[in-house]
Amino acid sequence: MNQDYGQLRNQLGRxxxxxxxxxNLYRAIxxxxxxxxVEAAWDAGIRxxxxxxxxxxxxxxxxxxxxLAGKPRDEFILSTKVGRVLVPSPATRNTRDPEGFDVPAEFRREWDPSEAGVRRSIEQSLERLGFDYIDVAYLHDPDVYSMEDAVKSALPALEKLRAEGLVRAIGVGTNTAGAALECVEAADLDLLMLAGRFTMLEQPGSDGRPGxxxxxxxxxxxxxxxxxxxxxxxxxxxxxxxxxxxxxxxQASEEVLQRARQLAGICKEHGVELPTxxxxxxxxxxxxxxxTVGASRPEQIRNSAGxxxxxxxxxxxxxxQERGLIAA
Structure with a gap:
């Protein structure tokens, strides 16, 4: 195990x-x-x-x-992602971002899995964040663009950055279990950020898909x-x-809704709310x-912490498990 990651892992918290x-996902705040x-997350003990x-x-x-600039830097773990480099886009600056965020489209996302692109992405992120270093760099959604590029270029570039001490740990962030498994096998990853694929409704392999x-x-x-x-x-x-x-x-299908209602009902029988x-x-x-959970209001993150x-x-x-609603 990467020694720096071993120390970092202990700092992540639950x-x-x-x-x-x-x-501004979906709506501006x-x-x-x-x-x-963000302050509420800190006050709730999130680091x-x-x-x-x-x-x-x-x-x-x-x-x-x-x-976070007002917090002791050695007391929290900060991660960001590479793969999408932001490039100025004057032609679209008076339109809204087409990918779900309520912001002006002053930039466009450009897939650049090269070592130069990975380094440029990190440099740009550090400038926006206002810090000298980040702790974790994830390759973001390689399955959306090119798994071949990810395996041959981006992941080796991240391994090189870690070896140079520019980041403490590396990983991949994806919502595809098969792509995640391919990356885990291809590189020495410290972390995998898996979105939506290991939940009460869905576990990798439970539906026969890869991963x-x-x-x-x-x-x-x-x-x-x-x-x-x-x-x-x-x-x-x-x-x-x-x-x-x-x-x-x-929109959830009726089949998924029925399964979720079953989960909620059994949780209630045990005195537990479904989101808990x-x-x-x-x-x-x-x-x-x-x-890791998102939030756009202080009460949301306080609720999640509770x-x-x-x-x-x-x-x-x-x-x-006995009712076959989650995998053993």
Whole structure:
């Protein structure tokens, strides 16, 4: 194990803060609200903060860096991502970002998996964040662009940056279990940020898709898993499911809704709210070292912190397994 990562892993804590919401995902929020949300995460004891150039075309990095600049640098872990380099786009500056963030499209995202591109991305992120170093660099969504580029170029570039001491740890962030497994096998990764693929509704391999042995393989290799998207785009985020719940960024099917309602009902039988079980579920696998959640309001992150510290009886998990609703 990378010695620096061994120390870093102990600092992650169980709950991390993800920067999509403070990057104006879906809707714009005021700077004061964004700052208050990051401060609330700190006050809740969170010491792992994750962001990316993709989130609000750099807005998330700028907002997060502004708040964390007032905190002791050795007391928190900061991660960002490479792969998408931001390039000025004067022609689109009067339009909105087409990729879901409510910000002006003053930049465009350019896939650059080369070593030069990875280094340029890190340099740009450090400038936006206002720090001299980041702790963790993830390759962001390689499956969206080119897995061949990821394996042949971007991952070796990250390994080189780690060897040079420019980052303490490296990893990959993806929402595809098969792509994650390919990257884990191709490089010496410290962390894997897995979005939405290890939740109460979905576990790798439970549906026969590639990546079924992903978490077991991570455990064998010593690659820690940071689980994100644990609410599957909102369907597991509330104790009572609305009829228009979203699953994986779109309207949930009736089949998925029925399964989620079953989960909620069994949780209720055990005196546990569905989102409380959902945020703690990933720790059922020993490869998972952290669960990171986003928030755009202070009360959201305080609520998540409270759910993470709530007690969930072992009997609930056994009951869900026996009814075939979660994998053993």
């Amino acid at each position: 709950l991390g803060f993800g920067g999509t919401g403070v990057g 005021p700077d004061e609200q964004a700052a208050g949300t 792992y903060f994750d962001t990316a150039p993709h989130y609000g075309l750099g807005l998330s990095e700028r907002r997060m860096g502004a708040v 079924g042995g992903l978490l077991d393989r991570c455990l064998e290799l010593g690659t820690g898993v940071v689980s994100v998207g644990v609410y599957n785009s909102g369907i597991l985020a509330k104790p009572e499911l609305p009829s228009d719940a979203h699953y994986n960024y779109s 079980a959902a945020i703690q579920f990933p720790f059922r696998h020993p490869a998972v070292v952290n669960v 759910r993470m510290s709530s007690e969930v009886p072992e009997e609930l998990w056994r009951d869900l």
